[in-house]
Amino acid sequence: MSRSGPDLALLMLGGFRSLVDAATAELAARGYEDVRPLHDFALRAIAAGADSASELGRRMSVTKQAAARTVAVLEERGYVERNADPADARRMRLQISERGVTLLRTGEGIFNELRKQWEQQIGPAKLAELESILTELVGVQPVRVDTPGWLARDLGETI
Amino acid sequence: MSRSGPDLALLMLGGFRSLVDAATAELAARGYEDVRPLHDFALRAIAAGADSASELGRRMSVTKQAAARTVAVLEERGYVERNADPADARRMRLQISERGVTLLRTGEGIFNELRKQWEQQIGPAKLAELESILTELVGVQPVRVDTPGWLARDLGETI
DNA sequence: AGACAACGACAACTATGTTGTCTATCTTGG
DNA sequence: CCAAGATAGACAACATAGTTGTCGTTGTCT
Structure with missing residues (x-):
């Protein structure tokens, strides 16, 4: 109780990492070893309509050069x-390949499974409350995912 | 409602970013323009007893080389x-300098202010509930902050 | 004393970001 | 209808994190 401001931030980081680390590890286990969370986010942005490198850059709040390199990796x-x-x-x-589509589906499935695990852990009511509060605080506008670095790392091995 | 797993992760990322971005910007405004969140975390770890580069590396789940470089920056x-x-x-x-101590205090104060803003926005009960749920999910064990990259970036400018 | 462990430093490499510059191509307005 | 400006993508140089591997120095333990 009476948690501090820094702790609150760390709690949310912890929650995010907990999900993303688990998802990345699971994706790797299912054969997508070369995917970082960043790639997943970029792919989602492309799926959502960012059909050129420059546009992708805009959506991820990143320079077009950076976006072009991410695209190059994804293409490769x-x-x-x-x-x-x-x-x-x-x-x-830009078009998502068949492999890209199945990756997106798999990733979504994994995240949903993780969410279900949380639901079992704390109950549906609390999870709904958590989501509701977070939505109220963060808003519904799309979260910026201009998140280089650790999001981009392969976290599966380091656990 | 009936949010998806990926959305849940993004919500927590959004919450974290929202706090950290605001804190970084505020710190910059108060004269700490050369501080990244990573530096703050490292400083906290040092304050908590990581009094050598290798120990800091262990606490941040990072190699001692990386830790030594962070220390070099902090010293510089x-x-x-x-x-x-x-x-x-x-x-x-390693010892935190006077400037380092005031930075830590300032940072903590800023985070607490931000938390208070949230409290006013949604009410103390909901905030407590949020913290309680997150604690239940994430646990009380210290969150790993081996978080290179965007945590390390100067987010203040990019807003 | 000798074997092993740990600290910090250096070097080489990866990954992701940035700015700046360049060419080719579109768009628009006089 | 053409010149000026905007946009797409590429290349290069650099910054900031991380990693592994190696090495010399110094402690520790049998």
Whole structure:
């Protein structure tokens, strides 16, 4: 009780990490060893309509150069495809590959399983309350995921 | 309602970022422009008893080399002092400087203010509930802060 | 005394970000 | 209808984290 401000921040970081670490480890176990959380977020942004590197950069609040490099990695690993845009010769249209789609589905499934585990741990009412309070505080606007670094690391091994 | 697993993770990330971004910006405004969240965490670990680079590395779940570099930065910026340990010639004893102490105090105050803002926004009962639920889920064990990258970035400018 | 462990330093590498510059291409307004 | 400006993507240089591996010095323990 009477927790301090810093503790509150750390609690939320802990919750986030707890989920993301577990999800990353599980993804690795299912054969997606080359995926970092950052890649998942980028892929989601592409799925949500960021169909060019520059646009992806905007959505992730990152420079287009950084976005282009993330795209290059994703392409190299077979999660997205880049095709020339027939309507605009400057652009390379991004498309999620089949492998990318199954990755997204798998990731979503894993997160949902983790959420279910939490639900069993504390009960549906409390989980709903947690989500409701967080939503009230953080808002419903999309969270910025311009989150380089540890989000980008392979956390599975370090546990 | 019926939020998904990924959303839950993002909500907690959002909450954490919201606090940390605001705190970093406020610290910068108060004259601590060269401080990243990572530095604050490291300083707290040193204050909590990590009095050598290797020990700091252990506490932050990071290699001693990485810890030594963080220490070097903190020393360069005047937040910690390194003195030869009279009892062990291999070690450099870490001590938080006066400036470091005031930084820690200031940071703590800012986080507490932010927490108070949240309290006013949603009411003390809900905040207590939030903390209680998170504690139940995340546990009381210290959260690992081996969090390179965006935690280390100067988030104040990018808002 | 000798074997082993630990501290801190150095070097090389990875991953992600940034700014700045450049070319090619689109768009728009006089 | 063409010149000026905006935008897409690429390249290069650099910053800030992290990692592994190696090494010399110093403690510790049998």
